[in-house]
Amino acid sequence: MVTAPFNWRPHSRGRIADDGHGSAVGPQQAVDVEAARAARRRLVIDRSCRVPCLVLFCSAVVWLLAGTLLAMIASFKLHEPRFLADFAPLTFGRIRPAHLNVVAYGWAFNAALASLLWIKCRLAATPLRGGALVLAGAGLWNVGVLLGTLAILTGRGHSTAWLEFPVPAAAMLYGGFALVAIAAVLSLAARRVRRLYVSQWYLLGALLWFPWCFTVAFILLMPAPVGGVTESAIGGWYTRNLIGLWFSAVGVAIIYYLLPKLTGRPLYSHQLALLGFWALAVCYPWTGMRHLIAGPLPAWAITVSIAASVMLLIPLLAVTLNFHKTIRGRYRLVGPSPTLRFIVFAAVCYLLVGGQGVLLALRSVNEVFSLTHTIIGHAHLGMYGFFTMAMFGAMYYIIPRLTGREWASVGLIRIHFWCVGLGLALMVGVLTAGGIIQGLELNRAAAPLGHYIDEHGLSEGVGAFLSQLQVRGGAVDFLDVTRGTIPWLELRTLSGMMLLAGHIAFAVLVGLNVAGHSPPRPGPMLLSAAGRGRPLE
Amino acid sequence: MNRLPLLFIALLASFAAAWLGLVFGLYRELGGVQPVSDPFTSELQPRPYTELELAGRDVYRAEGCIACHTQHVRGGRFNADIERGWGPRRSHPIDYIHDRPILMGRSRTGPDLVNIGAREARRSWHHLHLYDPRITSPGSNMPTYRYLYRKQRIGDEPDPDALMLAGEHAPPPGYEVVPTDRARALVAYLLGLDRTYPIPGTPRR
Numbered sequence: 187m188v189t190a191p192f193n194w195r196p197h198s199r200g201r202i203a204d205d206g207h208g209s210a211v212g213p214q215q216a217v218d219v220e221a222a223r224a225a226r227r228r229l230v231i232d233r234s235c236r237v238p239c240l241v242l243f244c245s246a247v248v249w250l251l252a253g254t255l256l257a258m259i260a261s262f263k264l265h266e267p268r269f270l271a272d273f274a275p276l277t278f279g280r281i282r283p284a285h286l287n288v289v290a291y292g293w294a295f296n297a298a299l300a301s302l303l304w305i306k307c308r309l310a311a312t313p314l315r316g317g318a319l320v321l322a323g324a325g326l327w328n329v330g331v332l333l334g335t336l337a338i339l340t341g342r343g344h345s346t347a348w349l350e351f352p353v354p355a356a357a358m359l360y361g362g363f364a365l366v367a368i369a370a371v372l373s374l375a376a377r378r379v380r381r382l383y384v385s386q387w388y389l390l391g392a393l394l395w396f397p398w399c400f401t402v403a404f405i406l407l408m409p410a411p412v413g414g415v416t417e418s419a420i421g422g423w424y425t426r427n428l429i430g431l432w433f434s435a436v437g438v439a440i441i442y443y444l445l446p447k448l449t450g451r452p453l454y455s456h457q458l459a460l461l462g463f464w465a466l467a468v469c470y471p472w473t474g475m476r477h478l479i480a481g482p483l484p485a486w487a488i489t490v491s492i493a494a495s496v497m498l499l500i501p502l503l504a505v506t507l508n509f510h511k512t513i514r515g516r517y518r519l520v521g522p523s524p525t526l527r528f529i530v531f532a533a534v535c536y537l538l539v540g541g542q543g544v545l546l547a548l549r550s551v552n553e554v555f556s557l558t559h560t561i562i563g564h565a566h567l568g569m570y571g572f573f574t575m576a577m578f579g580a581m582y583y584i585i586p587r588l589t590g591r592e593w594a595s596v597g598l599i600r601i602h603f604w605c606v607g608l609g610l611a612l613m614v615g616v617l618t619a620g621g622i623i624q625g626l627e628l629n630r631a632a633a634p635l636g637h638y639i640d641e642h643g644l645s646e647g648v649g650a651f652l653s654q655l656q657v658r659g660g661a662v663d664f665l666d667v668t669r670g671t672i673p674w675l676e677l678r679t680l681s682g683m684m685l686l687a688g689h690i691a692f693a694v695l696v697g698l699n700v701a702g703h704s705p706p707r708p709g710p711m712l713l714s715a716a717g718r719g720r721p722l723e
Numbered sequence: 724m725n726r727l728p729l730l731f732i733a734l735l736a737s738f739a740a741a742w743l744g745l746v747f748g749l750y751r752e753l754g755g756v757q758p759v760s761d762p763f764t765s766e767l768q769p770r771p772y773t774e775l776e777l778a779g780r781d782v783y784r785a786e787g788c789i790a791c792h793t794q795h796v797r798g799g800r801f802n803a804d805i806e807r808g809w810g811p812r813r814s815h816p817i818d819y820i821h822d823r824p825i826l827m828g829r830s831r832t833g834p835d836l837v838n839i840g841a842r843e844a845r846r847s848w849h850h851l852h853l854y855d856p857r858i859t860s861p862g863s864n865m866p867t868y869r870y871l872y873r874k875q876r877i878g879d880e881p882d883p884d885a886l887m888l889a890g891e892h893a894p895p896p897g898y899e900v901v902p903t904d905r906a907r908a909l910v911a912y913l914l915g916l917d918r919t920y921p922i923p924g925t926p927r928r
């Protein structure tokens with residue numbers, strides 16, 4: 187079953203692959219002409235990607251900081267509603283979509299585009315074509331995000347979640363994406379390697395699916411609005427596809443690319459990868475209506491979406507198994523390698539968020555926990571724990587290859603990892619726990635948890651609460667439910683501070699690296715063939 | 724899997740199938756829904772929004788009330804939307820035919836509002852609540868919308884919509900707090916939100 191993708195030679199010595207951390211200099215090697223040529227080719231590719239990808243990565247980091255600040259304000263306001271209350275642009279109802287769009291289109295999208303371009307070129311063994319297109323596209327895209335965010339903050343946003351940017355801003359995103367996609371397709375067309383590695387499938391799919399669903403959703407919601415509940419259906423369908431067929435596809439592609447490289451092992455199974463990919467491509471587009479389970483949609487549409495969501499177990503398990511089998515026996519490499527730490531964290535979260543998602547798609551679970559903070563927890567487990575962590579990993583790997591410089595400080599990398607790792611665990615934990623209580627109190631319970639705890643103490647109170655759940659209670663006063671969520675929301679703000687600290691550390695690292703204040707990479711890739719170090723990619 | 728054109732066509736086909744089935748299918752099915760006639764008044768329901776209500780909808784959109792409020796009553800067996808008094812029956816596509824853009828919402832940090840006009844019909848309550856939700860609902864985390872209100876010197880006669888504020892919120896003597904046009908429109912919209920009419924032939928849940 188084991189098939190090695192092109193140019194992934196398993197490393198017989200099983201050492202840590204160089205992931206930009208600087209210490210892995212190989213033993214003396216005989217001069218290898220083939221290796222020297224390959225190394226030179228990689229250098230040329232990295233050079234061609236340098237400016238476009240760095241522009242995208244740096245914009246991503248700026249948006250990450252902006253989005254985190256917006257998130258902190260939003261989070262604080264949920265338990266201190268009088269904070270900054272009289273300044274309309276920062277009212278919760280605007281700052282929440284601003285956060286969502288800044289992190290999704292500003293941070294996640296920029297980072298995804300840069301990683302996509304670089305990996306595509308590396309896998310095609312060809313320099314980036316159309317770097318100028320990418321630059322123009324990045325400019326257009328980022329101006330679009332800025333304008334769109336300002337539009338939301340000034341009350342001009344659209345009302346469909348994930349599509350809040352109004353027409354001019356959305357049109358700029360559209361143009362920007364088209365330019366970048368053209369460059370990606372040109373580079374793919376010029377590929378020098380016939381074999382299409384699994385990452386390429388995902389990236390090609392992503393490049394096709396995103397513009398498709400964006401076009402449909404954009405046209406039917408803004409220039410020519412269909413009106414009525416169809417808008418909500420289309421909005422949900424778009425969100426699903428954006429998350430599952432763009433962000434998840436890029437995230438999985440990156441992990442598929444980096445895991446074999448960093449562990450020095452070939453991908454465990456090509457067949458399993460095929461199964462995972464096609465199961466995703468066939469099932470995922472049908473999941474679009476699961477945000478309105480028991481809502482005002484025809485029953486068939488909801489049932490189809492639930493069935494397709496459960497089917498997602500197939501790609502989820504196939505991909506996870508492939509990851510696990512690839513890295514099995516090399517888990518000790520995870521500690522020393524920053525990239526691998528983030529990537530493995532992301533892969534674990536992928537399994538968790540998918541498992542949680544399948545549960546959330548079942549009617550009996552969904553109707554209780556949908557529309558509560560549980561869903562926000564799920565959203566961060568996916569968009570942060572899985573996707574953002576994968577992006578951090580990719581950036582730790584790619585940026586040194588673009589700039590030719592190492593990371594400035596191991597300490598800062600540690601701070602980054604632990605702040606965001608623990609912060610995310612805390613955030614997802616409190617949102618899930620608080621959301622479960624909220625959902626039970628809204629839909630099941632006769633009296634709020636707090637009353638039982640006041641009467642019986644903590645542990646017995648929780649037990650008494652759980653044993654009192656009825657199928658149709660719904661008697662808990664809404665205000666009591668709200669009050670019960672406040673402590674959890676306060677803890678979420680705390681977790682946000684940890685994430686903010688981690689993001690600042692990361693931004694400093696990227697800033698130092700790009701500005702040229704980091705040490706040069708020890709074994710320049712060209713010299714490796716002459717015996718100074720061995721390129722392990 | 725090394726043939727690019729083949730891969731491309733397969734990717735296209737897998738997505739197109741779902742697009743046709745789901746989006747186009749729903750588009751066709753939902754495009755044709757018509758208003759129903761109320762059995763008691765034989766008015767067509769839902770009635771179109773008035774100018775003022777449309778302006779209020781726009782405030783609702785701009786201020787992002789959808790961040791915390793949904794506008795649909797769920798059917799199904801596992802939730803308590805109907806028991807909470809949010810509506811007498813499951814929401815139906817007909818309820819939304821005049822909604823453009825839709826303000827469905829996806830979070831219930833606050834209660835569902837699709838029938839708020841039927842549930843809480845006092846204009847003064849809504850103004851007070853929007854001015855500072857903690858006046859009417861202690862412990863609420865809904866934002867204050869004081870920026871939708873205006874403090875002004877009392878003229879010859881007090882404004883009929885002036886807020887009845889006491890204690891820490893009270894304006895200085897001789898002044899009153901009145902809703903701006905945007906607040907008036909918003910409350911008109913909220914009061915008009917009433918989809919409690921029956922829809923013949925559809926189950927309650």
Ligand code: HEM
Binds near residue numbers: 541547552557
């Ligand atoms: C097998 C995989 C998954 C399944 C079955 C699944 C299921 C679900 C369900 C049922 C909901 C909607 C709940 C509701 O609103 O009632 C949801 C929401 C969400 N999920 Fe997942 N999920 C999966 C994987 C992921 C992944 C990998 C990510 C992130 C990359 C993610 C991100 C989100 C987000 C952001 C939302 C909020 C949606 C919104 O804003 O409409 N999910 N998921």
Ligand code: HEM
Binds near residue numbers: 250257260289686790
């Ligand atoms: C950079 C990574 C982040 C990503 C990708 C991300 C993503 C998201 C997404 C997708 C949503 C919308 C969920 C939904 O509508 O279902 C959301 C909402 C939110 N996020 Fe984040 N987020 C990130 C970081 C943070 C941080 C650091 C905080 C800090 C506290 C935070 C706080 C919030 C809050 C308060 C909401 C609104 C939730 C609500 O309405 O109850 N996020 N985020």
